[in-house]
Amino acid sequence: MAYGMRVWGADGALQLDENSFTVRVILSTPVTFVNAKSSQDFPVPGVGPANGAAIVIPLGEYDANQKQFETEMLDGVARVYNHTRGFASSTVATGTMLLIVMRFN
Amino acid sequence: MQYGLQFVNNSNSVVVDSEFARLCVIENGRYSPNVTNGYGALVTFARVVTSQNPPLVFVRPDTVTGVAQLGGMRVIGGPGNWTGFYVSTYNTIGFPPNGKYFVGSFGGQSVASYGMRLWDSNAQVLFDSGTVCASFTRSFQNWTYLFYELGPQGEYRNFYSVDFNFPAGEYLLINNFGMNMCSGGPVSRALYNWWDFSANKLYAVTIAYANPYAFYLPAVFAKIAV
Numbered sequence: 001m002a003y004g005m006r007v008w009g010a011d012g013a014l015q016l017d018e019n020s021f022t023v024r025v026i027l028s029t030p031v032t033f034v035n036a037k038s039s040q041d042f043p044v045p046g047v048g049p050a051n052g053a054a055i056v057i058p059l060g061e062y063d064a065n066q067k068q069f070e071t072e073m074l075d076g077v078a079r080v081y082n083h084t085r086g087f088a089s090s091t092v093a094t095g096t097m098l099l100i101v102m103r104f105n
Numbered sequence: 106m107q108y109g110l111q112f113v114n115n116s117n118s119v120v121v122d123s124e125f126a127r128l129c130v131i132e133n134g135r136y137s138p139n140v141t142n143g144y145g146a147l148v149t150f151a152r153v154v155t156s157q158n159p160p161l162v163f164v165r166p167d168t169v170t171g172v173a174q175l176g177g178m179r180v181i182g183g184p185g186n187w188t189g190f191y192v193s194t195y196n197t198i199g200f201p202p203n204g205k206y207f208v209g210s211f212g213g214q215s216v217a218s219y220g221m222r223l224w225d226s227n228a229q230v231l232f233d234s235g236t237v238c239a240s241f242t243r244s245f246q247n248w249t250y251l252f253y254e255l256g257p258q259g260e261y262r263n264f265y266s267v268d269f270n271f272p273a274g275e276y277l278l279i280n281n282f283g284m285n286m287c288s289g290g291p292v293s294r295a296l297y298n299w300w301d302f303s304a305n306k307l308y309a310v311t312i313a314y315a316n317p318y319a320f321y322l323p324a325v326f327a328k329i330a331v
Contacts, residue, residue, distance in 0.1 A: 005112045005121070007221075007237050014331040015130075015237040018115050022238040023128035023327065025211040028158055053244045053323045057280040060159055060180055067293050068284040070321045073246055082287075087317040089289040097284075098158055102128070102325070104241045105118040 026052065027101040030059065031069065033082035037092050042078045044101045051105050054078035056097040067093035073101075110223060121232055123223045126211040129236045130329050131160065133207035136192060145177070145193040146202040154187040156210035162190050163239075163276035163327055166204035168302045174199050174310075176297035178283035192279065195297050195310075207276060207329050209239050240331070242275050243268075245324040248309045253316075260292075261316040264299075265309045267324050271302065278325040282309075286322075289315030296322070 004018035016022075026044050033040075044052070054071040072079040078101045084090040109123030121127065131154050136146040154160040159180045166173035174195035182188040187208075194202050213233035215222060220234025232238065248265030256262050269275070277298060285293035294313040301308060311320060 004114070007234065009237065009330070010235075015329065016120065016240065017331050020114060020120050020238075020331065021116075021118055021241040022120050023241045024119075024125050025127070028211065049246055053246070053325055055278070055281055055323050055325065057159060057161070058179065058284050060183055062179065062284055065293075066284055067287050068281065070286070071323060072321065073323070084287045084317050084319050085321065086319045087289065089315070090317065091287045091289070091291075091293065093287055100158075100161075104244065105116070 021104055024103045025100065026103050027078065027099065029099050030096050031056065031080050031099045032096040033069065033094050035092065035094060037083045039079050039081045042080070042099060042101070043076060044078050045076050047101055047103050048075035049073050052101060052103040054099065054101045056080060056099050059096060059098050066095055067091065069093055069097050071099070121223070121238060123231060124225060126229070126231055128161065128209045128211055128239045128327070129213040129232065130207050130209050130239050131214055131236050133205070133329055135204065136164070136206050137203050138201035141193055142197065143201050144197050145191060147189065147191050148206065149189040150187070150208060152216065154208060154210050155185055155214055156187070156212065157184045159280070160187050160208045160210045161278055161280055162206060162208050163278050164192065164204055164206045165276045166202070166300050169200045171200060171303055173204070173300040173302070174297055175202060175279065176282050176295065178279045180280065195299070205276070207239070239327040239329055242326045242328055244326065247321045248324060250318050250320065256312065260312055260314055263311045263316050263318065263320065265320055266306055269307045269326065270305050274328045274330060275326050276328060278327070281322060286311065288313035289317060
């Protein structure tokens with residue numbers, strides 16, 4: 001190692017070094033859909049399919065009947081759908097989930 | 106950034122700084138079959154995750170001579186006090202759930218008695234030697250459709266995959282492998298990750314009667330050691 005930083009754990013294992021990439025949170029926000037088949041856009045400047053990901057996760061425990069939303073990472077925008085896009089007869093999901101946009105580099 | 110610490114890697118990407126929250130490993134350990142007649146694994150964290158939002162859970166099933174099939178994931182606890190998670194297998198015939206996990210949140214927790222700790226300008230812990238950042242390995246916007254099978258009750262099981270050949274130490278994010286997805290009918294689309302160790306193939310499997318081919322689920326992988 002010519003320069004940089006390394007971190008070892010209590011077990012002696014190297015955890016982070018000069019070749020590591022980490023995961024930075026760009027946006028973390030609840031998203032709510034009530035009824036109609038639709039989508040919502042969230043601007044995330046500088047993040048796109050090449051360097052990031054948008055995920056939706058339950059906000060904790062959830063009802064067995066609840067259905068999850070779906071995401072699409074575009075250049076500068078995270079889009080959340082309450083249905084399966086490209087599938088005309090998709091059912092519709094309602095409720096609130098947590099949108100997380102992450103950036104890797 | 107005007108002051109503080111910034112660590113840049115060999116590819117000129119910022120790895121750690123005193124400005125932005127990054128995914129930190131709060132705790133890691135093993136999950137094993139202990140509930141649901143041995144086909145569910147309920148993990149209680151030794152160290153409670155104190156973030157407001159639910160933590161992210163990554164798993165790496167133990168290698169078996171066949172297919173490890175996981176789903177039904179849910180995080181247990183509430184804001185500021187996330188105490189564990191649950192994951193179960195696809196059915197009662199396959200391998201019971203055994204493997205490694207780590208739980209991460211955006212930002213660290215003050216746990217170390219020596220080393221380095223970083224705070225942001227709002228006094229939130231961003232890094233702590235005891236809760237080091239996870240390393241990103243790969244991510245996919247969605248999985249690629251491969252084929253389907255008909256289940257015993259006439260349900261369609263669609264198989265999707267991503268480019269992942271089980272490199273050592275890589276874990277898959279599973280928070281999105283719990284809640285069902287939208288289908289084309291009243292029975293929603295169940296979702297599993299199947300680790301076919303024999304074929305060296307990782308599948309996402311969706312199950313429903315009216316099961317679309319369209320499937321958009323991101324896959325995120327990370328590791329906790331170099």
